Amino acid sequence: xxxxxxxxxxxxxxxxxxxxxxxxxxxxxxxxxxxxxxxxxxxxxxxxxxxxxxxxxxxxxxxxxxxxxxxxxxxxxxxxxxxxxxxxxxxxxxxxxxxxxxxxxxxxxxxxxxxxxxxxxxxxxxxxxxxxxxxxxxxxxxxxxxxxxxxxxxxxxxxxxxxxxxxxxxxxxxxxxxxxxxxxxxxxxxxxxxxxxxxxxxxxxxxxxxxxxxxxxxxxxxxxxxxxxxxxxxxxxxxxxxxxxxxxxxxxxxxxxxxxxxxxxxxxxxxxxxxxxxxxxxxxxxxxxxxxxxxxxx
Numbered sequence: 001x002x003x004x005x006x007x008x009x010x011x012x013x014x015x016x017x018x019x020x021x022x023x024x025x026x027x028x029x030x031x032x033x034x035x036x037x038x039x040x041x042x043x044x045x046x047x048x049x050x051x052x053x054x055x056x057x058x059x060x061x062x063x064x065x066x067x068x069x070x071x072x073x074x075x076x077x078x079x080x081x082x083x084x085x086x087x088x089x090x091x092x093x094x095x096x097x098x099x100x101x102x103x104x105x106x107x108x109x110x111x112x113x114x115x116x117x118x119x120x121x122x123x124x125x126x127x128x129x130x131x132x133x134x135x136x137x138x139x140x141x142x143x144x145x146x147x148x149x150x151x152x153x154x155x156x157x158x159x160x161x162x163x164x165x166x167x168x169x170x171x172x173x174x175x176x177x178x179x180x181x182x183x184x185x186x187x188x189x190x191x192x193x194x195x196x197x198x199x200x201x202x203x204x205x206x207x208x209x210x211x212x213x214x215x216x217x218x219x220x221x222x223x224x225x226x227x228x229x230x231x232x233x234x235x236x237x238x239x240x241x242x243x244x245x246x247x248x249x250x251x252x253x254x255x256x257x258x259x260x261x262x263x264x265x266x267x268x269x270x271x272x273x274x275x276x277x278x279x280x281x282x283x284x285x286x287x288x289x290x291x292x293x294x295x296x297x298x
Contacts, residue, residue: 003094010086020054
């Protein structure tokens with residue numbers, strides 16, 4: 001059994017999902033651990049918040065070069081050094097003692113709302129009456145249901161999606177929002193992403209959750225020709241601003257859209273794009289340092 005590599009990188013905790021995606025995209029990454037907490041007598045005595053632990057199956061020789069390139073790209077798109085954190089890293093080779101269990105130990109059921117729960121596939125969970133559960137393996141793709149940006153979209157879906165609505169999930173990641181839309185009664189469900197590696201994961205996740213008739217494909221908003229009743233776009237703020245016109249175009253005349261992935265201090269960039277496209281803000285949903293907007297086309 002081969003050894004594995006345990007990398008710890010210091011980041012701004014708000015960047016957890018962004019930095020995680022960099023590792024999944026560029027390296028042989030099999031999982032991440034966002035935060036470890038230690039408790040004594042029901043009180044937290046320590047936390048690793050701000051330290052992202054990454055599990056790698058091979059030694060990344062070009063690690064520093066890739067991280068430097070990705071960091072500069074994020075800075076060119078409006079993130080500051082303070083936004084990102086210092087990205088100091090440590091890397092240790094570990095003896096493989098079924099390491100895949102190690103990063104699973106801290107994962108538990110995530111209650112997104114009163115009637116929505118995300119359950120890791122290895123856990124047994126008995127849902128309460130009327131509760132919607134989504135079975136998902138954390139770490140399988142971008143968007144596990146534990147991050148605030150994903151939860152903000154899930155809350156918008158629960159609040160505003162009507163049975164029979166058609167739904168497009170732009171930047172679908174793990175497919176969690178598309179799966180939830182189907183379980184909430186959506187009819188025609190579509191999910192797309194620019195990362196070809198996640199499409200098969202989305203289809204697998206849909207199968208595990210016993211939902212059918214969801215189309216997942218490699219695509220971008222500018223190439224979509226159909227219109228939908230409800231759009232989910234959980235994407236970085238600068239991307240939202242860039243593609244807002246295409247997102248508006250694929251909304252039906254009376255459609256709604258959930259815009260997420262927005263740090264509070266970056267909200268003006270998205271608000272300017274909303275104003276530019278003459279979209280109307282229907283609702284504002286906040287969680288920790290993140291903000292989302294539900295907008296309408298008329």
